[in-house]
Amino acid sequence: MTLAQAEMYQVEKEELISGSEAIAIACALADVDVITAYPIRPYDTVMQYVSKLKADGTFDCDFIVAESEHSQFEIVKHASAVGARTFCGSSGVGWFYAFEAITVTAGLRLPVVAMVGNRALDDPGAFGVEHNDAMAVRDLGWMLYWVATAQEALDTALLAWRVAEDPRVFLPFAVSCDGSFLTHSQAIVNVPDFQKVQQFLPAYDRGRLLLHPDNPITVAPQVNEDWLMEIRRQTDDAMRRTQDVIKETYEEFKQVFGRGDPSPFIEEYMTEDADIVLVGMGTLAMPVRVAIRRLREQGVKVGFLRVKFFRPFATEEIQQALSNCKAVGVIDRDYSYGSPSYGGVLFNELRAAMYPASNHPLMLNFVAGLGGREVLVRDVNQIIDTVQKAIDTGKIEEETTWVAVRE
Numbered sequence: 247m248t249l250a251q252a253e254m255y256q257v258e259k260e261e262l263i264s265g266s267e268a269i270a271i272a273c274a275l276a277d278v279d280v281i282t283a284y285p286i287r288p289y290d291t292v293m294q295y296v297s298k299l300k301a302d303g304t305f306d307c308d309f310i311v312a313e314s315e316h317s318q319f320e321i322v323k324h325a326s327a328v329g330a331r332t333f334c335g336s337s338g339v340g341w342f343y344a345f346e347a348i349t350v351t352a353g354l355r356l357p358v359v360a361m362v363g364n365r366a367l368d369d370p371g372a373f374g375v376e377h378n379d380a381m382a383v384r385d386l387g388w389m390l391y392w393v394a395t396a397q398e399a400l401d402t403a404l405l406a407w408r409v410a411e412d413p414r415v416f417l418p419f420a421v422s423c424d425g426s427f428l429t430h431s432q433a434i435v436n437v438p439d440f441q442k443v444q445q446f447l448p449a450y451d452r453g454r455l456l457l458h459p460d461n462p463i464t465v466a467p468q469v470n471e472d473w474l475m476e477i478r479r480q481t482d483d484a485m486r487r488t489q490d491v492i493k494e495t496y497e498e499f500k501q502v503f504g505r506g507d508p509s510p511f512i513e514e515y516m517t518e519d520a521d522i523v524l525v526g527m528g529t530l531a532m533p534v535r536v537a538i539r540r541l542r543e544q545g546v547k548v549g550f551l552r553v554k555f556f557r558p559f560a561t562e563e564i565q566q567a568l569s570n571c572k573a574v575g576v577i578d579r580d581y582s583y584g585s586p587s588y589g590g591v592l593f594n595e596l597r598a599a600m601y602p603a604s605n606h607p608l609m610l611n612f613v614a615g616l617g618g619r620e621v622l623v624r625d626v627n628q629i630i631d632t633v634q635k636a637i638d639t640g641k642i643e644e645e646t647t648w649v650a651v652r653e
Contacts, residue, residue, distance in 0.1 A: 327457040352383070360418065376579060
């Protein structure tokens with residue numbers, strides 16, 4: 247870290263910044279070694295702010311502008327293998343263009359941290375938020391987290407390097423930020439001082455797995471059927487260990503920085519006595535909370551559960567949180583064509599998670615806000631009315647409903 251960089255973050259302060267700018271500042275605080283960039287909206291605001299910090303002399307890193315998303319992820323993959331702390335990101339089809347490198351990153355157990363500025367996949371094109379881009383890696387070994395605020399974006403990025411680089415884990419981490427709603431909207435963010443970040447985030451150390459001429463090891467071997475299952479099982483073991491590492495790290499984060507929710511995996515809002523619990527991810531939380539507060543004033547027992555970590559999936563915590571309600575309405579900002587009930591990805595995951603639970607609330611799915619369309623308070627009210635009707639009749643007329651869609 248340069249002297250200017252240390253002076254810039256000498257004291258804790260508040261700044262009016264966007265979610266993208268918060269992630270860029272987290273990169274500076276974490277003293278990231280290698281950052282790659284290739285412009286695609288809405289992720290590109292991160293690389294723009296990183297380049298500004300570097301030009302101002304307040305962030306010293308190797309900032310490499312690649313010729314494609316694929317090269318961008320290839321560069322950080324190799325940099326991570328030789329012991330560099332790395333960051334990159336993309337959005338929509340750009341994330342997909344890098345998919346070969348993204349897949350290999352998880353397979354090689356490299357703790358790359360990436361931001362996904364969630365946007366709709368082409369075609370047809372749209373710059374607004376959908377979650378299908380990031381969700382495409384849900385089965386590959388990436389940790390996946392959806393943030394709701396710019397403050398959470400900064401905090402989660404710091405958490406991401408700490409968890410990903412833990413030798414018990416060594417898996418990549420994707421921080422998903424809803425396009426426009428979070429990537430471009432500004433809010434007051436508490437920016438911690440560098441000393442606190444240093445206390446929380448140790449240097450990245452690959453130990454005996456460091457790729458170096460003095461440490462001859464094999465990287466990316468061709469094992470065919472001889473050892474592939476064993477290697478896959480090792481990755482599965484690492485993903486299972488992330489649960490405990492995340493809990494441990496999150497508690498330390500709260501001690502160092504003095505903020506954080508009771509759980510790193512989920513956030514509960516007025517769920518204690520709720521008959522109906524809505525479930526969703528990302529910036530959807532804002533309109534849902536507003537609707538719930540108004541309905542609570544009218545005596546309607548409704549709450550909200552925000553899923554933060556999609557991978558690893560907090561099955562037991564979610565089962566407990568939904569154990570006493572009568573019905574659950576899952577709001578998906580994604581789609582899964584041809585899936586059971588033609589439902590969204592989150593809905594199918596939640597229904598699978600609740601299957602072994604002793605209490606089985608009614609579960610309905612609502613696909614909403616695709617392509618960046620606003621999810622309005624009246625939409626949330628309509629969702630709650632539909633769920634209440636299922637409770638009153640004991641019958642689900644339609645498991646999956648597309649909300650506010652023109653005929």
